[in-house]
Amino acid sequence: xxxxxxxxxxxxxxxxxxxxxxxxxxxxxxxxxxxxxxxxxxxxxxxxxxxxxxxxxxxxxxxxxxxxxxxxxxxxxxxxxxxxxxxxxxxxxxxxxxxxxxxxxxxxxxxxxxxxxxxxxxxxxxxxxxxxxxxxxxxxxxxxxxxxxxxxxxxxxxxxxxxxxxxxxxxxxxxxxxxxxxxxxxxxxxxxxxxxxxxxxxxxxxxxxxxxxxxxxxxxxxxxxxxxxxxxxxxxxxxxxxxxxxxxxxxxxxxxxxxxxxxxxxxx
Ligand code: PEP
Numbered sequence: 001x002x003x004x005x006x007x008x009x010x011x012x013x014x015x016x017x018x019x020x021x022x023x024x025x026x027x028x029x030x031x032x033x034x035x036x037x038x039x040x041x042x043x044x045x046x047x048x049x050x051x052x053x054x055x056x057x058x059x060x061x062x063x064x065x066x067x068x069x070x071x072x073x074x075x076x077x078x079x080x081x082x083x084x085x086x087x088x089x090x091x092x093x094x095x096x097x098x099x100x101x102x103x104x105x106x107x108x109x110x111x112x113x114x115x116x117x118x119x120x121x122x123x124x125x126x127x128x129x130x131x132x133x134x135x136x137x138x139x140x141x142x143x144x145x146x147x148x149x150x151x152x153x154x155x156x157x158x159x160x161x162x163x164x165x166x167x168x169x170x171x172x173x174x175x176x177x178x179x180x181x182x183x184x185x186x187x188x189x190x191x192x193x194x195x196x197x198x199x200x201x202x203x204x205x206x207x208x209x210x211x212x213x214x215x216x217x218x219x220x221x222x223x224x225x226x227x228x229x230x231x232x233x234x235x236x237x238x239x240x241x242x243x244x245x246x247x248x249x250x251x252x253x254x255x256x257x258x259x260x261x262x263x264x265x266x267x268x
Contacts, residue, residue, distance in 0.1 A: 004037070004038045004255060004259070005041075005165060006039075006245075007039075007233070008041075009043040009094055009235075010066075014045070015048055016047065016048050016050070023051075023061070033253055039062070039232075040249060041092050042061060042063055043065065043066050044066075046065065049088040053089030064094060064123070066094050068085055068093050068117070069081050085121075094128065095114050095115060095118065095125050098130060098169060108147070111152050115152050115156065127152050127167065128169045129192070130170045130171045131144040136172060141188060145188065149195055149196070150195070161196070162204060162207035165211060166209065167210075167234045168189060168210055168212050169212075170188070175237070176215045179212075179220050180214055185224055185227060189210050193210065211232030211234045212224050216238060218238065218251065222251055
């Protein structure tokens with residue numbers, strides 16, 4: 001069974017002092033739960049990573065970067081490399097967030113290089129995938145997802161693919177009033193798993209986690225995380241308070257227990 005994920009990206013929010021306060025609250029809530037069946041991580045801005053590493057040390061909450069460069073070092077002013085993230089205590093790195101694509105001109109060819117470097121450095125890349133509103137309207141969503149995922153993973157051997165996390169984040173649903181409907185999410189996650197199956201085989205498709213992001217809240221998250229092919233919730237605004245993220249974590253913990261019970265019943 002795939003381990004479910006509860007994650008949040010903070011974007012350009014939550015400085016060091018606030019990180020310490022956030023972590024203090026979250027730690028006390030997480031300590032009251034059995035979170036051993038799920039993976040939890042937060043992606044603070046770079047300058048908050050040292051505070052996050054300290055404050056979340058020895059807790060089940062891991063940390064990661066929101067971006068990285070594809071080289072380890074050199075004349076790349078303003079950039080951060082994979083080894084630097086590792087040194088700062090990161091286990092994850094988010095790549096291809098729609099804001100990176102939209103405002104900083106990143107392409108999936110570039111993401112492919114970043115994925116490769118991240119994995120060699122021992123980081124888990126969280127690779128964002130998603131169609132624009134126009135692509136959706138043109139009925140091209142699955143074709144776009146195939147192109148994005150296959151480009152990002154090109155050159156990776158099959159056995160490394162499950163060490164990535166794919167984050168389906170429809171671009172039109174990020175920072176929006178509503179998340180994509182559960183039916184729509186189910187169809188896209190199924191399509192993504194089929195793409196993996198066709199191109200990388202059944203084993204890879206079964207073991208690679210595909211999480212959903214885009215206007216998730218504690219209210220709508222329940223129906224989304226309950227879907228078969230959804231392996232986690234990736235949350236922005238609703239998890240920028242520790243109270244909000246704690247509620248998301250609770251949903252994911254409950255969903256993990258239900259999915260385990262379903263799998264056990266199916267195999268006995
Ligand atoms: C995001 O930016 O990746 C995101 C999921 O944000 P929000 O939850 O605020 O839509």
